[in-house]
Each structure stands twice: as structure tokens, then as C-alpha cells.
Amino acid sequence: DIQVTQSPSSLSASLGDRVTITCRASQSISRYLNWYQQKPGKAPRLLIYAASTLQSGVPPRFSGSGSGTDFTLTISSLQPEDLATYYCQQSYNNPRTFGGGTKVEIK
Amino acid sequence: QLLLQESGPGLVKPSEPLSLTCSVSGGSISSSNYYWGWIRQPPGKGLDWIGSIYYSGNTYYNPSLKSRVTISVDTSKNQFSLKLNSVTAADTAIYYCARGGVSEVALDIWGLGTMVTVSS
Numbered sequence: 324d325i326q327v328t329q330s331p332s333s334l335s336a337s338l339g340d341r342v343t344i345t346c347r348a349s350q351s352i353s354r355y356l357n358w359y360q361q362k363p364g365k366a367p368r369l370l371i372y373a374a375s376t377l378q379s380g381v382p383p384r385f386s387g388s389g390s391g392t393d394f395t396l397t398i399s400s401l402q403p404e405d406l407a408t409y410y411c412q413q414s415y416n417n418p419r420t421f422g423g424g425t426k427v428e429i430k
Numbered sequence: 431q432l433l434l435q436e437s438g439p440g441l442v443k444p445s446e447p448l449s450l451t452c453s454v455s456g457g458s459i460s461s462s463n464y465y466w467g468w469i470r471q472p473p474g475k476g477l478d479w480i481g482s483i484y485y486s487g488n489t490y491y492n493p494s495l496k497s498r499v500t501i502s503v504d505t506s507k508n509q510f511s512l513k514l515n516s517v518t519a520a521d522t523a524i525y526y527c528a529r530g531g532v533s534e535v536a537l538d539i540w541g542l543g544t545m546v547t548v549s550s
Contacts, residue, residue, distance in 0.1 A: 359477075366541065369537060372531075372534045372538075373534065410477055417482075418479050418493065419482075
């Protein structure tokens with residue numbers, strides 16, 4: 324199985340801050356990397372697929388980059404509604420493993 | 431707008447099977463452009479991919495569950511199902527069904543989730 328490691332596991336940032344979350348795969352997965360946002364008590368929501376393609380309806384302050392084994396999710400200006408846990412997922416092969424999650428809190 | 435809704439018992443006894451159904455509305459489950467998956471989340475923990483089924487009928491399961499899990503589709507009812515045998519307390523989780531795009535290879539629509547507790 325491909326292991327996917329996210330860091331940090333949690334972070335606290337101020338409104339308007341630039342926030343960066345990283346995801347590292349245990350082997351090259353090309354650009355088969357997705358990002359999801361899960362707000363408390365809610366189902367996950369797809370933010371970005373194929374490493375950098377923004378899902379329809381997702382605010383442009385979210386962006387993704389990377390290829391191979393190293394990937395990044397960036398929130399350019401943190402908003403109150405971005406309080407959530409963010410997960411990456413590799414879709415290169417089965418099982419489609421998820422990272423452990425990054426909990427984003429507002430200072 | 432496509433909607434997915436999980437249904438099934440909220441309480442299952444240890445060693446018994448867990449059976450859940452995901453009803454799809456607002457679109458057809460019989461599309462070669464999509465696949466259908468199950469994901470679970472133990473209380474306070476992260477997401478765990480269970481498996482998926484494609485239009486072709488091909489299924490893929492997490493090896494950690496493969497001996498106990500079956501995913502099937504009922505096109506006449508526009509539903510797909512999960513069966514997990516011989517459950518233990520470790521199977522207590524919120525279970526989500528989701529749609530995946532064959533091109534995007536990502537889960538773009540999710541159900542609300544259903545909590546299943548394994549307890550006697």
C-alpha cells in the first residue's frame with residue numbers, strides 16, 4: 324500500500340494568514356493526489372483533485388501543487404469558514420489511502 | 431443535483447454482519463463515468479477507504495478488510511451496498527458512501543454519513 328503522510332497534524336493561524344499543509348507519498352504517485360475539507364460534524368468535501376485542479380465552487384484562495392511524492396495545499400488568506408480538518412488522498416492505485424489529516428484552527 | 435443517502439442499522443452486535451445501503455437520487459448509478467465507494471471514520475479519527483465498485487462490476491477493497499467486505503450494486507434500485515462480516519468494536523465508525531469520477535479519480539459527492547456502533 325502507498326502510505327500518505329500529512330504535516331503538520333494541526334496548526335493555528337490568524338485570519339488573513341497564508342496556510343500551507345504538506346502531504347508526502349511513500350512512492351511516486353504522479354499527480355494523483357486529492358485534497359478534502361471536513362468541517363466538524365460534516366462529510367468531507369472535495370477541494371482539489373489531480374494535485375492542482377480546483378473543484379467547481381471552491382474559493383480560489385485554495386490552491387494545490389506538487390507531483391511525484393511531495394504535495395502542498397495552500398490557503399492564501401485564512402477565513403473563519405476554513406476552520407476544518409484537511410485530508411489528502413492518493414488515487415494512484417488501490418487502496419486509495421488518505422493522509423492522517425491536518426486540523427486548522429483560528430487563533 | 432446528485433444526492434447520496436446512507437441507510438442501515440445504527441447498532442450491530444459483535445460477530446454479526448454490518449449491512450449498509452447507499453441510495454442515489456438525481457442521477458443514474460449506471461454511468462461509465464463514475465465509480466461508487468465506501469469510506470469510514472472511527473470516532474475522533476481520520477478517513478479510512480473501504481472499497482469501491484465500477485460500472486463494469488469490478489470491485490476493489492482495502493486489503494485490511496478484503497476477507498470481510500463485499501460491495502455490490504443494484505441498478506434497478508439505483509443503489510449500492512456494503513456488507514462487512516464478523517464485525518468487532520474496531521468497526522465502530524461513521525460510514526460514508528461517495529461517488530468518484532473516473533477521469534478525476536476523486537470522490538466528488540459524498541453522503542451525509544451514518545454512524546454504526548458495534549456493541550452487544
